[in-house]
Amino acid sequence: AHVNRLPVLLIPGDVFANRGPDPVLQQIEDFNDGTMTVNDCFRPISRYFDRITRPEQLLTALPRAFRTMTDPADCGPVTLAFCQDVQTEAYDWPEEFFEQKVWHWRRPPPDENELNSAAIAIQGALKPVIVAGGGVHYSGAHEALRNFAEAHGIPVIETQAGKSALPWDHPLNFGPVGVTGAESANAIAAEADLVIGVGTRFQDFTTGSWALFKQPDRKLLSLNVQPYDGSKHGSIPLVADAKIGLETLSKAIGSYKRQPVKVALKEKWFAAADSFTTAPSDGNALPTDMQVIGAVQRQARENTVVMCAAGTMPGELHQLWKAGRPMSYHMEYGFSCMGYEIAGGLGIKMAEPDRDVIVMVGDGSYMMANSELATAVMMGQKITVVITDNRGFGCINRLQMATGGAEFNNLLDHAAHVNPSKIDFAAHAGAMGADTKKAGSIRELEHALAEARNSPRTTVVIIDTDPYPTPETGGWWWDVAVPEVSEREQVRAARKDYEAKLKERN
Known part of the structure; x- marks a missing residue:
């Protein structure tokens, strides 16, 4: 949930706040920190962590939890570690705390300066490509993506999380990208002078460990609701909701049209895919x-x-x-x-x-x-x-x-x-x-x-099934380090190939 930026509320039981029966079953004992419990393991993978040692702490902890889980940029797991004895305690709760509340999912629009920079980058590109990530689904931006691609003739390639953002047979969907990608998508990515990420983290399987986007003067534009992702690897950031961002960006670039894309690439790949299946x-x-x-x-x-x-x-x-x-x-x-x-x-x-x-x-x-x-x-x-x-x-x-x-x-x-x-x-x-x-x-x-x-x-x-065969075409290099020293000839040969790929990337 943390890696995929998805909301989940975890409420694990914790030790006794009054410490009367310490140490209880499944309680760790830190010799130097009396407040440490096993639930602290959740801290690194929680967007918000709290330990409930008094009933009234829920008056602040629960609103913070729901704020986190419904924030499009900060969304992720929330952990409320709940002390066992506190779970049983009564409290005179204010009635308004139980009134129904609707948490609306915000759609932040792009900053005007970032929008202008993004528009200039696209208008100056000859062969841009859109990398559709999971944020397209999270935003419900499927129609906006289709409209943007069709209006400007920009091909779409899909990450694992972004797959199905466009139907497979849409003329501008050139298939999956990266290490597990299609030849059609990877060929377009390799020659792109502008890579437009929409709701993607640009993880290594998408980028071919950053060896895929190899056009010398290539630029990166990242439309993402999370500023952390929007500025990765020197990207031109466009921090906004994917749906609103695409709609606004389309207006900003007006009648811009990409150079025609080679439709034969898509046809060749899907013919190959059919032969495998x-x-x-x-x-x-x-x-x-x-x-x-x-x-x-x-x-x-x-x-x-x-x-x-x-x-x-x-x-x-x-x-x-x-x-x-x-x-x-x-x-x-x-x-x-x-x-x-x-x-x-x-x-x-x-x-x-x-x-x-x-x-x-x-x-x-x-x-x-x-x-x-x-x-x-x-x-x-x-x-x-x-x-x-x-x-x-x-x-x-x-x-x-x-x-x-x-x-x-x-x-x-x-x-x-x-x-x-x-x-x-x-x-x-x-x-x-x-x-x-x-x-x-x-x-x-x-x-x-x-x-x-x-x-x-x-x-x-x-x-x-047979554990050995894989598709004979498609895919891209993945940076999996090979030992520098080995008695095996096969490892030494693999290391030589690995070093050649590193030089090619760098």
Whole structure:
């Protein structure tokens, strides 16, 4: 929530304020600080932190909490650590404290001077590109983005958080950008003389570790409600709400039109993407994650939202998933938190009951956190979970190999063991009350997904996949440091390539 700038209120219990029974169960004891408790671990990841040691402190703490959670720039987690004994105390509360209050989400307009600087930058650019980030969704700026792009002929490329800001088939949507990006988007980004970020943090997967935007005289313009993000990497800041900012900026640049963009780039990429996701001919080979995505895509409907967080699938989905409408793609990639998937899918379904929620999760993430599957069943919140079982941590295994390392302790068959791993995911999910199906092929997967869509019950579909293949095109360099000294020839070769990329970037 902190990384993704999302509001959440955490109210963990704390030690006794009166310290009578100290030390209580689960209480740490700091020898040098009597006020320190385990809840202080929440301080670095809270936008606002408070410890309630008196009932009346809620009169100030709660308004501060809601102010933080509804501030578009400062939004994030709030932690109110609540002392156990104080939770039970009575207090003569003022009646007005319980009166209903509506907290409105502010839409700050841009500063006139910043707006003028941004307009001059765009009007002087020949090949600008828009990087659509999660702020487009947070602001509800989808229509404003479309209107801006169409009015000025500026292509849009999408981050993980920004994907689905424009429908995949919009003529000016050139696809995903960065390390997990499309050739079409990355080609446009590489030649851009002005990169216009809209609601993006410009994290390393978006920028190719700052090696992607390599036009020598390239400038950066960042439209963001948070000044911290608006001024990153020497950006021309435009601190404003994304929707208001785009509308105001469009008026400021008037009839400006970008140089025509090469439509063939988009057509070539999507033709390649289709070849990766096409169902394989019947055979004994394990399907790829790309082919699984194709099966899910073919069974998706207009109200489908696909969600994921960690492992192989985020990269493949970013590249290959065709998001047909805003908010149809949900990816937690600020932190890429393993185990978020099923809980996140349940949250989506609770927030939007009419959506067809499909959770994509690998066996590694599923093993880390799966108990919310039982919660979904218990609450009657129907979701569909697709478990791609590559028997370990395939994504990290490939990264290990790409940096010259030998395969070690990632795939279960390669890990130290006495007995081979044989996890029956269908039996496990079934024990928590879900309907289950083990698909032996892509054809069987599609059949199972069609049945799941028409069922009122939470369904888990499992399919074994090959842990090695990835798309043969697309993507960009990612700065993953390689050891300078190694006895392995493969590591030394990877280090040489790594140093060459560093020189190219710098």
